[in-house]
Amino acid sequence: MTTMVQEQAVAGSEIRRHELAAFLRSRRERITPEEVGLPRGARRRTPGLRREEVAHLSSVGVTWYTWLEQARDIHVSVQVLDALARTLMLDASERVHLFQLAGAVDPTPAASCTGITDAVRMTLDQLDPLPACVQNSRYDIAAYNRTYSRLLCDLDAIPPEDRNCMLLVHTHPEWRSSIVHLEETMRLMAAKLRASMAGHLSEPAWKMLVKRLQTESPEFRENWERYEILANRSKTKQFRNPHVGLLNLHHTDLWLSPEHGARLVTYTPVDEATRERLEKLYLLAVS
Template structure:
């Protein structure tokens, strides 16, 4: 490691490993003639990153100048690095990782299958901004058909009038407080996201309750809370609202967990039978 924090050998080894794992077709290049070694050639990485071949070779051989942040960003794009890999690249190069551009809205196939397999439990997926991305069939009884319309859960929550009776419930107020604290954490992670900034500005102007919580500057990821819901169709329900974080996408899988043998569990079972018939 140098005095600047650059770990040349580790940076070189990491770049070589990421280069050899990629196929030309993955980055829009023709496969061409048969290759003696797997992955991209050095000149192809240099071409994709917009730098000279000699400069890239020197970095991959652990010599040459300290790569700039612009060079690192170009290499991250060229090598199709994930968010974690990009952060690692910057750190071994002695630089602070750049902020992510915005909350991920991509729903992986694995998460879609997981949601569909949870036939007895309402569950839905939101991004770090609390935009609703996907949900299972039981979730529609709680978030409506919006699982396909992609509403925003924070806007929905603070769109209720300040005099709404639901605000008298301490669990509702605690749920709102933790949601705003989680949103502020995302606000700090994505300083360049226009949609997130515009939503916060909008809510500050239309919701005094949101403005009051935002002014407290609490920063925290969501924790599970017990919710008591007077559902207009299903009657009184009580369940734990469990928030499961999806680190690679910075998303939240929100699951309504009823206690075993409880009346709420029985309601969930009846709903499951209704939607499956």
């Protein structure tokens, strides 16, 4: 009986590898070079992207990626799966399918959003027009109210797996343009992430975030190599919102789950002009 179970497990694993290979090929072939910023070239015959192009864009070896499409029995880390999902422009359902075929658990906040109770959501809603959100120690944005959704960009338009303050401040043009003191903010946030990561050094989601930031942001690479450490603290921040103008805000963290780093982040106006502008922003968000 044990031998039969083992044989079934081996057969199931082989079927998943072949399905994964076919899935990757199908998604690779549907993406044009222009969509990922590559020249088409006059001699291109491959529909979509070449294997070496996917490997390069995902920062993995060409041989290794070729083996993956050949259904070889190789280990695939969650960091690589995340990179492939972004390179191949997978939507939420396709991303879930990719991780299931690989027999891996997706560590991104889009895959599992826990700890946001109805009471927490009600609190967020009641705080409008004060911007507020719930973040964890990795700076994933797990929930937010309507004013916060338009504070720095149209957050609803951001895929859930990319709703991370570290990613947004280093890679999202509209988010970056809304921060008055951008260079200082990036340096301080890298130092905060370094401090927070001390208790999560072996966790895939944390390593995946840092690798992505290092790949996509020269500013993060430079600040990360400084090895500065900074604890979370409340402070006054300035944002330049494209709809209502300059906002002067007090930033406050209210801890919901200290052991997991979950906190309610709130912004309150420093002056009357900011209070009025927040009210306008809220009306814009709900209209």
